[in-house]
Amino acid sequence: MVIIMSQRKSDIRKQMNSNPFMDERSVKAGESAENSFPKAARNKGMETRPASRHEQRVEHIDFWMSPRGWRPNLQKREKMTDKPKWSVEVKAMKRISRASPKPQSKWLWVEFKNVAGGTGWLYGSAVFIATEVPDGFYLLPRKMLLNWSLYMVDRDTKVSNPNDAKYKSYTRHNRDDEMSLVELEAFLAFYREQRGKDVLFFPKIIDEKE
Helix, strand or coil: CHHHHHHHHHHHHHHHHHCCCCCHHHHHHHHHHHHHHHHHHHHCCEEEEECCHHHHHCCCCCEEEEECCCCCCHHHCCCHHHCCCEEEEEECCECCCCCCCCCECCEEEEEEECCCCCECHHHCCCCEEEEEECCEEEEEEHHHHHHHHHHHCEEEEEECCHHHCECEEECCCCCCCEEEEEEHHHHHHHHHHHHCCCCEEEECCCCCCC
């Protein structure tokens, strides 16, 4: 496990080298969230494994998750290869702007286009976006978040200041990306209204003893 986590930290820092918008604070926040999520998942009866480098970079998947201790039902002719798995991308709490004093979880940055102008993580392959809040992770269904964001965000209104990006289209200076800020609680309320239940939530594990 130490080797895996060291590799993941290395991958995040490689992203920092290729993306000047990322700084040491962003890297540490990302590393912390990706270290915390497997522990939170395990406490909820799930096992996780890191995604491949291709899956991380191209498909926007950080982990694969499945029920711990799952065994095939021979009467249903299930096989071990049929083991249910869900792809997850972990999103750490983010600052609104570089000048913001600390990360926050009220507003979620959603990405329509990446830094090179390609499709952003909203269009990735992850089933869930594990969004970090101070005490845990909300598992937001990515497709539902995508459709809701497309409806809620006024992408025709362009802004150049991240503080003005709430439900508007924001592109960073000298970048080809497109992002917007959406209120997390607004999406959680929409999910409850549509599904009649709450989004899955994995509490963080503090001072866990292995």
